[in-house]
Amino acid sequence: MEDIKLEINQKDNWGVISLAGRLDRVNADEVYASGEKEMSSHEKLAVELTGLEYISSAGIRVLLRLAKKAKAENKSFALCGAAGFVKEVLEDSNLDMLVTMLDSASQLS
Amino acid sequence: MKLEIKRRVLFLMGTSGLITSLLLGGMICWGLNSAEDTLNKQSKMMALGLSEEATVFAEEQTRKLMEGVVRIKANHIYSLLCEMEGDVLILANKMTEMSKYPVDYTGPMPKDPRFEPVYSGELYYLAGPSTQGAQAAMGRAAHLSESLLLLGKNTPVFPLLFYVGSKEGWSLRMDFLADDHEQINLPASAMLPSYDAKERTWYKLGEKNREKDKPVYVPLYTSAGGAPLLSMAMPYEDKAGVAGVVGISVSSAVIFQMLQSDIVDENEICFALNPQGQIVFSSRKAGVLAPDRPNFDLRQTSDEQLAEAARLMAAGQNGSMVVGVDGEQYYLVFAPIGDRGWSLGELVEVNEIREPAKNIGVVVQREMKAIENSLAPRFNNIKTIALCGFGLFLLVIIPVGIRLAAHFSRPIRTLSEGVSRITAGNFDEKLTISTGDETELLAGQFNNMTRELKQYMEDLTKVTEEQAKVTAGLDIATKMQQGLLPEETIEASQVTVSGSMKTAIEVGGDFYDYYFLDDRHLAITVADVSDKGIPSAIFMVVAKTILKNCLSIFHGEGLGKAVAIANDQLVEVNNEGLFVTVWAGILDLDTGQLTYVNAGHNPPVMCKNGEVVTLPKEKNPMLGVMEGIPFRQQSIIMDANDLLFLYTDGVTEAMNDHKEMFTMDRMKQSLLSMEELSPVQCIATIETAVEQFVGAAPRSDDITMVVVRYQGKKGDGIDKA
Numbered sequence: 001m002e003d004i005k006l007e008i009n010q011k012d013n014w015g016v017i018s019l020a021g022r023l024d025r026v027n028a029d030e031v032y033a034s035g036e037k038e039m040s041s042h043e044k045l046a047v048e049l050t051g052l053e054y055i056s057s058a059g060i061r062v063l064l065r066l067a068k069k070a071k072a073e074n075k076s077f078a079l080c081g082a083a084g085f086v087k088e089v090l091e092d093s094n095l096d097m098l099v100t101m102l103d104s105a106s107q108l109s
Numbered sequence: 110m111k112l113e114i115k116r117r118v119l120f121l122m123g124t125s126g127l128i129t130s131l132l133l134g135g136m137i138c139w140g141l142n143s144a145e146d147t148l149n150k151q152s153k154m155m156a157l158g159l160s161e162e163a164t165v166f167a168e169e170q171t172r173k174l175m176e177g178v179v180r181i182k183a184n185h186i187y188s189l190l191c192e193m194e195g196d197v198l199i200l201a202n203k204m205t206e207m208s209k210y211p212v213d214y215t216g217p218m219p220k221d222p223r224f225e226p227v228y229s230g231e232l233y234y235l236a237g238p239s240t241q242g243a244q245a246a247m248g249r250a251a252h253l254s255e256s257l258l259l260l261g262k263n264t265p266v267f268p269l270l271f272y273v274g275s276k277e278g279w280s281l282r283m284d285f286l287a288d289d290h291e292q293i294n295l296p297a298s299a300m301l302p303s304y305d306a307k308e309r310t311w312y313k314l315g316e317k318n319r320e321k322d323k324p325v326y327v328p329l330y331t332s333a334g335g336a337p338l339l340s341m342a343m344p345y346e347d348k349a350g351v352a353g354v355v356g357i358s359v360s361s362a363v364i365f366q367m368l369q370s371d372i373v374d375e376n377e378i379c380f381a382l383n384p385q386g387q388i389v390f391s392s393r394k395a396g397v398l399a400p401d402r403p404n405f406d407l408r409q410t411s412d413e414q415l416a417e418a419a420r421l422m423a424a425g426q427n428g429s430m431v432v433g434v435d436g437e438q439y440y441l442v443f444a445p446i447g448d449r450g451w452s453l454g455e456l457v458e459v460n461e462i463r464e465p466a467k468n469i470g471v472v473v474q475r476e477m478k479a480i481e482n483s484l485a486p487r488f489n490n491i492k493t494i495a496l497c498g499f500g501l502f503l504l505v506i507i508p509v510g511i512r513l514a515a516h517f518s519r520p521i522r523t524l525s526e527g528v529s530r531i532t533a534g535n536f537d538e539k540l541t542i543s544t545g546d547e548t549e550l551l552a553g554q555f556n557n558m559t560r561e562l563k564q565y566m567e568d569l570t571k572v573t574e575e576q577a578k579v580t581a582g583l584d585i586a587t588k589m590q591q592g593l594l595p596e597e598t599i600e601a602s603q604v605t606v607s608g609s610m611k612t613a614i615e616v617g618g619d620f621y622d623y624y625f626l627d628d629r630h631l632a633i634t635v636a637d638v639s640d641k642g643i644p645s646a647i648f649m650v651v652a653k654t655i656l657k658n659c660l661s662i663f664h665g666e667g668l669g670k671a672v673a674i675a676n677d678q679l680v681e682v683n684n685e686g687l688f689v690t691v692w693a694g695i696l697d698l699d700t701g702q703l704t705y706v707n708a709g710h711n712p713p714v715m716c717k718n719g720e721v722v723t724l725p726k727e728k729n730p731m732l733g734v735m736e737g738i739p740f741r742q743q744s745i746i747m748d749a750n751d752l753l754f755l756y757t758d759g760v761t762e763a764m765n766d767h768k769e770m771f772t773m774d775r776m777k778q779s780l781l782s783m784e785e786l787s788p789v790q791c792i793a794t795i796e797t798a799v800e801q802f803v804g805a806a807p808r809s810d811d812i813t814m815v816v817v818r819y820q821g822k823k824g825d826g827i828d829k830a
Contacts, residue, residue: 098730
């Protein structure tokens with residue numbers, strides 16, 4: 001399994017985690033830990049998925065867990081830039097009904 | 110890896126070959142060069158040696174030759190001097206006879222230069238302090254005139270002076286000049302009474318001479334006439350004893366002239382030395398060897414070699430040595446002239462002797478050079494041959510080296526490749542190397558090791574799997590999960606349903622279910638719980654139970670409502686943040702109407718009239734995430750013989766080694782030709798297709814499929830049957 005690449009940036013008051021590669025069980029915990037950490041220092045957390053090539057159900061679960069955590073802590077959470085297969089999977093599972101999804105990180109506000 | 114064995118062997122062979130050839134080549138070249146060198150040195154040495162030898166030889170020969178020549182010359186001079194001695198002896202005897210036995214003289218009287226001119230060959234007298242009485246004796250001595258004329262004629266050198274000096278003081282003289290008619294020119298002092306014969310140097314020396322038959326040689330002195338003369342003198346007697354002295358004088362030039370005409374070359378340098386170190390005559394007119402210098406003693410000259418030679422000569426020795434004369438190097442050969450104390454010396458320029466000898470050296474060198482030149486091409490030939498041989502050797506050794514290196518390394522490479530394959534997991538790989546050496550032995554041992562390793566791995570895998578499953582309780586979970594699925598296919602008159610779930614190694618979250626809600630309603634669900642492991646497995650069990658309950662109880666209120674209630678219940682129990690995608694459908698067997706809710710699940714496909722269509726999908730969230738959400742239901746009519754194919758993403762996302770997915774397109778393609786197949790056969794076909802596509806790649810997700818074939822409405826079914 002290929003590794004995931006995590007890049008952490010800041011846009012306005014959003015903490016942005018950019019993911020690239022594969023998001024699955026192998027790195028799910030790593031991504032969750034990173035998201036938790038960002039959430040502790042930001043009011044708003046976005047996960048940028050442009051570079052993501054594959055997402056498994058474990059990957060979706062991580063995103064959902066982060067979304068739930070944000071909701072519990074009354075913080076903003078958004079996914080942005082999903083494309084290709086990842087976009088298909090997310091749409092298939094209708095995740096957009098549960099989580100804010102944006103076409104690109106530039107739409108963050 | 111630093112160096113391959115092949116390259117190492119090649120390197121070793123190349124290096125050793127190169128070193129060997131370099132050594133051999135170097136030795137040959139060194140040998141040739143040193144031979145050439147030796148020849149060169151030898152020829153130079155030979156030339157030098159021969160040249161030196163020749164010089165010494167030439168010098169020796171020249172010396173011997175010259176010594177002989179000089180001795181002959183000295184003897185010749187001696188014979189001249191002997192003649193003069195003889196003249197003096199005759200003269201002395203004559204005077205003694207006349208003095209002892211006086212005879213009256215009647216001939217012409219000697220001339221008196223005081224009163225008349227005297228010419229060459231005429232007897233004259235110088236009275237000196239003598240008295241008249243003494244003159245009588247002188248008158249008798251005039252008998253001498255004839256003898257003197259005779260002697261003078263016999264000795265054809267000029268000037269030649271004969272003289273007699275008596276104890277009374279008078280002298281008689283006869284001078285021979287070159288011209289008979291030349292007048293004798295005397296100094297005025299000779300005509301004075303004070304000119305006493307007894308006071309003359311020659312008189313004093315002659316008077317002392319006690320030898321009866323030999324005159325004494327008078328050292329050079331300046332005569333009354335001014336010219337330095339060589340003289341010899343001896344006494345004569347009367348009855349009372351010594352009565353006077355007779356003598357002969359010549360100039361040094363005269364003797365040299367006599368020599369020159371007989372035995373001396375114009376170019377030769379020769380000189381004679383008397384016991385007093387005076388040069389009595391010489392071929393040199395000037396310089397250290399110039400003659401006619403009464404006050405010069407050659408033994409005292411500044412050139413030490415010449416002075417030493419002069420001492421030896423004055424001492425009457427034979428010999429030869431190198432001397433400096435007027436700044437030039439000469440070879441001096443000397444020999445005594447008779448036993449009178451005189452010595453003759455002859456000089457040759459050193460170069461004249463050495464030049465021919467040097468020429469010998471030059472000739473030898475030239476000859477040796479010629480030999481060398483004739484040998485040089487041979488040396489070059491040998492060198493060229495050696496070089497060609499060296500090149501040939503390299504040409505041979507390189508391909509041979511490459512082949513040998515390849516030969517040596519081939520089994521090792523085979524071994525290495527085999528090992529690589531084994532390392533990659535292919536434990537069935539057997540190494541076959543038959544080199545008959547250590548490599549083969551190694552291969553054999555490696556094969557044994559592989560076999561043992563394989564066995565060990567197999568044992569270990571089994572043990573580990575078992576143990577892991579037991580420890581984690583996974584096998585229970587898996588069994589539990591499998592046990593929850595419908596065990597048998599439904600084969601009713603109007604519908605046939607079959608399901609299959611192939612789990613991944615870990616316990617997964619897929620499940621499917623089908624059951625009759627009542628006589629005409631068949632419920633079918635396919636679900637996929639996110640993630641894997643125990644929490645997912647438990648959530649799966651919970652979800653399956655809740656769904657079955659809700660569908661059973663609330664389906665009368667609509668499928669959407671039933672799913673929404675199930676969702677709310679699932680959210681309540683979901684503490685792990687899990688979710689489940691669900692496709693739930695209810696088929697009305699009587700009408701063929703299929704009502705369904707798709708909660709984030711992959712859309713099922715239907716084979717209808719030879720086409721594969723995807724079921725439309727309403728937007729619904731997955732279950733277990735958010736409470737109180739409505740779920741929209743849809744419906745579609747199934748016709749007789751339509752085939753509904755339900756699946757999880759384990760099918761479409763099954764991955765091969767190249768990370769390619771099976772995809773929905775491939776799945777649909779595989780479903781195209783299934784009109785006549787039963788659901789069980791359909792599932793088997795798709796499974797085979799997926800397995801072929803995935804190949805050896807490990808299965809990462811559960812593969813779950815449910816196939817429903819609808820036989821048609823009641824009437825249709827009967828018709829068909």
